[in-house]
Amino acid sequence: MATESTPSTGPEQTPDQADQEAPRVELLRLSGGLPPVIDTPAALAEYCAALAAGSGPVAIDAERASGYRYSNRAYLIQVKREGAGIGLIDPIPFGTLEPLAEAIGDAEWILHAATQDLPCLAEVGLRPAALFDTELAGRLLDYPRVGLATLVESLLGRQLLKEHSAVDWSTRPLPEAWLEYAALDVEVLVELRDLLAAELEETGKADWARQEFDHLLSFQPAVRVDAWRRTSGLHKVRGRRTLAAVRALWETRDRIATERDVTPGRLIPDSAIVAAATAMPTSRGALMSTPGFHGRGASRHAGDWLAAIRSAAELSEDELPTRTAVGDGPPAPRAWADKDPVAARRLELARAAVGALASEHRLPTENLLTPDHLRRVMWSPPATREPAELLEAIVDQLRELGARSWQIGLTASALTSAVLQADAPQPQSAG
DSSP: OOOOOOOOOTOOOHHHHHHHSSSOEOOOOOOOOOOEEEESHHHHHHHHHHHHHHHEEEEEEEEEOOOSSSSOEEEEEEEETTTTEEEOOOTTTSSSOOOHHHHHHOOEEEEEHHHHHHHHHHOOOOSSSSSEEEEHHHHHOSSOOOOOHHHHHHHEOOOOOTTTSOOOOOSSOOOHHHHHHHHHHHHHHHHHHHHHHHHHHHHHTTTHHHHHHHHHTTOOOOOOOGGGGGGGOOOOOOHHHHHHHHHHHHHHHHHHHHHTOOGGGGOHHHHHHHHHHHHHOOOOHHHHHHHTTOSSHHTHHHHHHHHHHHHTTTTEEEESSOOOOOEEEEEEEOHHHOOOHHHHHHHHHHHHHHHHHHHHHHOOOHHOOOOOHHHHHHOOSOOHHHHHHHHHHHHHHHHHTTTOOOHHHHHHHHHHHHHHHHHSOOOOOOO
C-alpha cells in the first residue's frame, strides 16, 4: 500500500527546490465527514432504509483483527452508496446483518481483493448477487501494483494513507482515527470501479473480467490439509517422531487458539514448536527453558505442551507421520525431472507458451492460467495423442478444474502443443 513519502530530488536540486517544484499528491478526505458507528438495531434500520433508497452499486469493505484473533470474523463493515453515504457498521452486537442484505438486494458490490472479505461477510449473512473486484481488475489490466492506495493514487490522483492497516480491530471503542481510515477505504471505490471498467472495455478485457467476477460469487476458502506442515522451520526437523511432536504441538496450539480466539503465534511461535519437538522435554522446567517458551501463553498452557510431546513419544511407528504429505496433486515441479522426464518437458514447454501468451495479452501469467491447473494438466494429460481429440480433452480437463472460458480459449491450444511436442522423439545431441 502507498504511504506518504518525500519526492525524490534531482542531482542539481536542493531539498527546498524539490519541495517547491515537485507536485504533491493531495490526501484523500471524507467528502461527507465521519459518520457515527452503527451498533444498535434502530441505527441499522435507519441506515438500511437510506441504503435501499440509494442508487447504483454498493462499495463494501471489512476490517478483521488478523494478527490478534484466531477467527476471520469482521469487526467493522464499511458500506457506501450514492444517496446513502457511508455506513460504519459494528457487526458484533448483531447476530446477523440480514436487514443490510435486504437493503442491498441485487445491487452490484464493489470490493478490493474480494477473496479477503467475502468469507467474513458471508458469516453475517452478506453474499453478493454481483460484484466488481477493483484489485482483480487492476491485475487483468496489468497494473504493476494493485494495492488500493496505489490504484487510488494512479487513477484518481489522491493519496490514501495506510497507517492503521495492522491495528487490532476487535478493540472497543474504536478510535476515531481508525474509523476515518476505514471509511476512506470505500470513499472512492465507485469512482475507481468506473475508471477500471472503462479501461477493461477499451482493452477488450471486459468479458474476461465479468467471467472472473462471476467465478468469485462461489468463492470458498481452501481447506488446508495437514496445515501443521506449514510450520515455519519444519525443514530443519529430522526424524518421523520429531515430526509427530511438531504435529501434536501445532494441533494443541491450534485448539487453544481457537478456544481463546487469539492468533496462534501469540501463544508460542513456530520456532518454539520446532525447538520443543527436537528436544522433547519431559518436565515443566525443561520445557520453559526451551527457546521460545516465554510469556503467559507458554507458561499458562505448559501442561498442554508437555501432554502433546508425551503423546508423540508414545505413538507406534505405524502412527508416525510421513516426511512428505500425501496429496492428490502432482509432486513439486523440482522433482518432475527424476520422476517423469517427459512430464518435466511438458511443463517446461507449457510454462514458456503460457508466459508468452500472458506477455502478448498484457496479463500476469497466474491470471491467464492458475499455476496449479497448468501443473495438473501437464502431469496427467489425457491419454490420446490425436491432436483434435487431445485439444477437446484438455478443454474438458481445464473446465473441470475450474478454469474460465476465456482462459481455456487462450491457453488450451498451447497446452495441447506442449503435450504433443514433449512426447515427440527428442533429437540426440552431438557427441
